[in-house]
Amino acid sequence: MVFFNDQGNMEWDFGLSSSLDEYDERQVVTLKHLIRHVSLDLDKEDTILWVHSVDKVYSVAEGVRVMLESNLDKEFDWVKIVWNKLVPSKIAIFHWLAIQGGVPVKEVLSFLHFLRDGSNDKCGWCTSEVESIDHLLLHCPWSHNVWSALFAWWNVVWVMPSSIIDFFIECFHGLGVNAKKTWRLIGPVSFWLIWLARNDFLFNGSYQSWRCVVEHVKIKVFQWLVNAGKVESHQMYV
Known part of the structure; x- marks a missing residue:
């Protein structure tokens, strides 16, 4: 007003x-x-203008251009890392939401006042830390076991970064071309399966071993690669 x-x-x-x-x-x-x-000007009707183009009209192409030219994360290749054509749309969208801080973990729900005062905002697995996006998907001991096993699968020794976006900026360092392409699949599907395991535990009381998640990640990535014609069905090694 x-x-x-x-x-x-x-x-x-x-x-x-x-x-x-x-x-x-x-x-x-x-x-x-x-x-x-x-x-x-109180005598004119309100209009919506897209300030990033000369004609002030928004288009999807303009939106993508501004996103890719953003100074926020010049090292972060959104197209290759997030919008990977081999990754199903629902998983890619979840991946994007996780990077943007939009996954409804307890910390986010508490901030948005969807949790009642006094509600437990701790991680359901470790019960000691607030359930933030980075904690749930990266730092919780349960999730950390998932990543440790996946890195060991590739004979990689690595220190877990502080955030998901740092994870994808740093995790490709030292990897070959084919390894990078595979890890662009491993990351999103791992986040997705960790999230599903968390929901199953939180809402259904069904505890899933982190080892099961690791095996599901390997199988799912291999299926995507086979479907895309990148590997043969007899080449799987877990």
Whole structure:
């Protein structure tokens, strides 16, 4: 809502009906700072403009161009790592959500106020750390066992990075061309199967051994490679 103060200057009133936590308050302050010099013509209808193109019209091609040219992660090849044509769409989307921090783990649900006050936000497997995306998919001892076994499968000795995006920036260092292509499949399917195992445990009380997940990752990756004609069906080695 816009109103004019006693000096005739335009001010913004968001009309918030509930109190904000510290993070949300900072977000509101940031938003007010961004729009402080915005002037409105109250006689015209609102329009949506895409500021990254000359004609101000959004297109998918323009959106992809801006994403790829973003300064956020120049080392991160979104097309090769996330939108891999060998990876099923639902798994690629989950992979993208994990990198963006959009997977509904307990930490995210708590931040969005979907967990009641006093609800347990700890990881269901280790029960000692808050269930964040990076903890669940990388650092929980249960998940760490999955990754350790997969790296041992490839005779790789590696230190787990702090975040998922760092994982994919760093995990290809020292790997050959074919190994990199395979790991671009291993990462997404591992995240997906860890997530499914977590949900099965949380909602159905069914505990799945991390060793089972490792074997499922190997089988699933091999199936994708066979279907894509990259390997022969008799070449599987686990």
